[in-house]
Amino acid sequence: MGIFTKLVGAGAVGGFLGACYVFNDPSRTQPSFDSTHMLPLKFEQQPTRQQTVGWLRTFNTANNVLDILVVGGGAVGCGVALDASTRGWKVGLVEANDYASGTSSRSTKLIHGGVRYLEKAVLHLDPQQYNLVAEALHERAIMINQAPHLCRPLPTFIPCYDAIEVIKYYSAMKLYDAIAAVNRGTLLNSYFKRPVECLNVFRKMTHEDKDRQLLLGGVVYYDGQMDDARFCVSTALTAASYGAAVTNHTELVSATQVTVGDEQLVKAEVFDRIHKTTFSVYTRCLVNAGGPFSDSIRKLAGDKRRESLVPSSGTHITLPAQYCPKDIAMLVPSQDGRVTFAVPWLGSCIVGTTDAPTSISWNPRGTVQEVSFLLNSLARYVGPIDSKEVKSVWCGIRPLSVKLPPSTASEDSEEQSSSSSKPLSTKDVVREHNVDVDVVHRMVSVTGGKWTTYRKMAEDVVTAVSTSGMLNGSPSHAATTPCVTENIKLVGARQTAAAATPTSSTLLSEGGGVADDVRRRWESAFGDRAPLVASEAALMASKRRWGSTSDAAKTLPGVTAQSITEAEIRYCALFEHCETVSDYLQRRSRLAFLNVAEARAAAPRVGEVMGDALGWSSKQRDDHVKDALASLVQFTVGS
Numbered sequence: 001m002g003i004f005t006k007l008v009g010a011g012a013v014g015g016f017l018g019a020c021y022v023f024n025d026p027s028r029t030q031p032s033f034d035s036t037h038m039l040p041l042k043f044e045q046q047p048t049r050q051q052t053v054g055w056l057r058t059f060n061t062a063n064n065v066l067d068i069l070v071v072g073g074g075a076v077g078c079g080v081a082l083d084a085s086t087r088g089w090k091v092g093l094v095e096a097n098d099y100a101s102g103t104s105s106r107s108t109k110l111i112h113g114g115v116r117y118l119e120k121a122v123l124h125l126d127p128q129q130y131n132l133v134a135e136a137l138h139e140r141a142i143m144i145n146q147a148p149h150l151c152r153p154l155p156t157f158i159p160c161y162d163a164i165e166v167i168k169y170y171s172a173m174k175l176y177d178a179i180a181a182v183n184r185g186t187l188l189n190s191y192f193k194r195p196v197e198c199l200n201v202f203r204k205m206t207h208e209d210k211d212r213q214l215l216l217g218g219v220v221y222y223d224g225q226m227d228d229a230r231f232c233v234s235t236a237l238t239a240a241s242y243g244a245a246v247t248n249h250t251e252l253v254s255a256t257q258v259t260v261g262d263e264q265l266v267k268a269e270v271f272d273r274i275h276k277t278t279f280s281v282y283t284r285c286l287v288n289a290g291g292p293f294s295d296s297i298r299k300l301a302g303d304k305r306r307e308s309l310v311p312s313s314g315t316h317i318t319l320p321a322q323y324c325p326k327d328i329a330m331l332v333p334s335q336d337g338r339v340t341f342a343v344p345w346l347g348s349c350i351v352g353t354t355d356a357p358t359s360i361s362w363n364p365r366g367t368v369q370e371v372s373f374l375l376n377s378l379a380r381y382v383g384p385i386d387s388k389e390v391k392s393v394w395c396g397i398r399p400l401s402v403k404l405p406p407s408t409a410s411e412d413s414e415e416q417s418s419s420s421s422k423p424l425s426t427k428d429v430v431r432e433h434n435v436d437v438d439v440v441h442r443m444v445s446v447t448g449g450k451w452t453t454y455r456k457m458a459e460d461v462v463t464a465v466s467t468s469g470m471l472n473g474s475p476s477h478a479a480t481t482p483c484v485t486e487n488i489k490l491v492g493a494r495q496t497a498a499a500a501t502p503t504s505s506t507l508l509s510e511g512g513g514v515a516d517d518v519r520r521r522w523e524s525a526f527g528d529r530a531p532l533v534a535s536e537a538a539l540m541a542s543k544r545r546w547g548s549t550s551d552a553a554k555t556l557p558g559v560t561a562q563s564i565t566e567a568e569i570r571y572c573a574l575f576e577h578c579e580t581v582s583d584y585l586q587r588r589s590r591l592a593f594l595n596v597a598e599a600r601a602a603a604p605r606v607g608e609v610m611g612d613a614l615g616w617s618s619k620q621r622d623d624h625v626k627d628a629l630a631s632l633v634q635f636t637v638g639s
């Protein structure tokens with residue numbers, strides 16, 4: 001053996017041992033974040049919807065122009081508003097319904113690199129899939145740092161029924177750890193669990209699967225978990241606190257390119273669904289973050305290129321907590337080779353997701369077939385499950401897309417657009433995100449990606465807008481900075497001492513009049529804003545009709561799935577842009593996702609408390625409750 005070969009061999013062994021040493025202790029590769037120089041908020045108390053709509057309405061002449069108007073208030077749109085406002089651009093956002101009312105409240109709630117993509121990266125030696133995993137693993141640590149009260153590391157175990165599975169999953173998850181480590185995304189490292197330990201944590205699990213194969217153990221790996229809708233609302237409120245005119249229940253109804261002097265602008269017409277009025281907004285550029293609706297938004301601006309979306313839908317079901325282990329999720333390989341998860345979430349167990357081609361609709365519903373597919377997948381490991389155990393069913397649409405051809409002015413003719421149309425199939429789809437810069441219609445569209453990469457998608461979009469030339473005429477141009485969102489914490493995670501008052505601190509202390517489960521709920525949902533919720537409880541008590549403080553801080557009668565209180569409902573109505581009973585039941589609390597029957601029962605009381613906070617007439621209150629009850633149908637099985 002030559003000296004060169006010996007050196008290479010020794011280097012390889014040394015490298016392997018070194019890597020084992022480094023990767024074995026997660027603290028050596030966990031990222032650290034520097035919040036000491038975090039950009040200060042413009043407004044410590046988050047602006048109300050009334051304020052942000054007021055700001056947006058001031059951009060109604062060609063003399064007062066936004067730099068960027070974001071269309072869509074899901075994960076990506078709110079991320080873009082946060083990124084652009086912290087760089088110094090003048091930003092507005094319109095969301096036709098509520099923040100996260102589209103796909104962004106209907107995810108599996110995982111902050112993950114994607115074990116599915118890892119498999120493809122390894123089996124097909126596909127660098128694109130590898131990059132997806134690496135990027136998402138980097139982003140997952142950032143997300144958890146941005147809002148630790150809404151996120152947590154989540155161990156997930158993969159049951160193994162033969163030796164090949166043990167070797168395959170164990171080495172795959174060690175590779176996952178290594179990719180996380182080199183991309184500064186380590187949470188905790190994976191390990192093997194013996195069968196008896198698996199059965200101890202997951203008491204419902206059987207030691208044989210349906211095909212009578214014996215459980216050999218499980219591989220446990222780490223990802224993150226979040227409350228997706230509350231994360232999105234917090235991103236919107238943080239962007240507003242940095243001065244962005246972020247608004248919900250405002251729909252873009254038309255967008256026209258106009259020339260003012262020697263500048264090209266867009267005149268957008270926006271319909272305020274709460275006040276039933278339409279107003280104009282002038283902007284230098286539109287960012288289309290419409291998720292599944294992004295093709296229709298492109299068309300509103302006059303872009304006649306072909307459709308870019310290949311929508312696929314995914315359904316989840318919610319079961320009682322005992323179907324999941326308490327603090328650990330389970331990856332359930334399904335009969336057809338797809339991956340399903342059973343995940344403990346907010347005291348229940350969610351199981352999902354399916355993946356099927358679909359058409360685009362505002363309120364998609366899961367089908368009977370999808371529900372039985374999910375029940376059967378889990379039943380393989382825990383025995384038969386009665387369909388009466390299903391407490392809620394919900395469905396979301398993935399905005400997967402293909403790349404568009406470049407936009408040219410001549411493509412505005414119908415003839416050319418139809419000749420460029422080709423039928424799309426899912427095999428053309430890339431799971432990474434696409435950013436399409438269309439200078440002709442002054443619109444940048446973003447599609448694809450996933451929740452976990454929302455921040456990186458936003459960064460790429462704002463960089464694309466900033467370098468497109470569309471903002472060259474902006475007075476803000478000279479003072480803007482590069483992206484700073486890696487180190488930005490969301491409202492609720494900024495440890496603002498100003499939020500606490502002596503009364504609220506007493507209430508939140510042990511034995512201070514607020515039950516433990518309610519205190520935990522306030523702290524995990526509102527973070528450092530929990531004292532403000534407690535202040536609302538005290539304030540409500542000071543008005544005679546609300547009784548004592550503890551009444552406003554008591555959980556609603558008949559609601560067991562989540563510890564929700566009148567004080568929390570009032571706080572959301574006043575400070576979290578919660579404008580309808582549905583906003584509260586579906587996205588400020590998550591009751592509709594956890595137990596639709598309880599959400600139905602709670603709707604009238606939620607209507608009363610919100611009506612009192614927002615000054616609704618009794619007719620307005622009844623209408624809101626009626627709308628909320630109608631909207632809850634989407635949490636039941638469709639045909």
Ligand SMILES: Cc1cc2nc3c(=O)[nH]c(=O)nc-3n(C[C@H](O)[C@H](O)[C@H](O)COP(=O)(O)OP(=O)(O)OC[C@H]3O[C@@H](n4cnc5c(N)ncnc54)[C@H](O)[C@@H]3O)c2cc1C
Pocket residue numbers: 071072073074075076077094095096097098099100101102103104105106107108109110111112250251252253289290291292293297312313314315353395396397398399448449450451452453
């Ligand atoms: C079933 C399922 C499970 C998933 N699980 C995970 C997961 O566990 N982890 C993960 O990382 N990713 C997951 N994803 C992916 C992730 O949820 C999506 O990629 C992400 O939520 C998409 O966000 P978005 O902002 O692009 O779209 P959306 O959230 O759909 O937002 C688009 C918004 O645009 C608004 N809009 C449309 N038209 C207009 C208009 N004219 N004017 C104003 N507003 C308008 C809509 O109301 C909507 O709110 C999952 C996806 C699905 C479907």
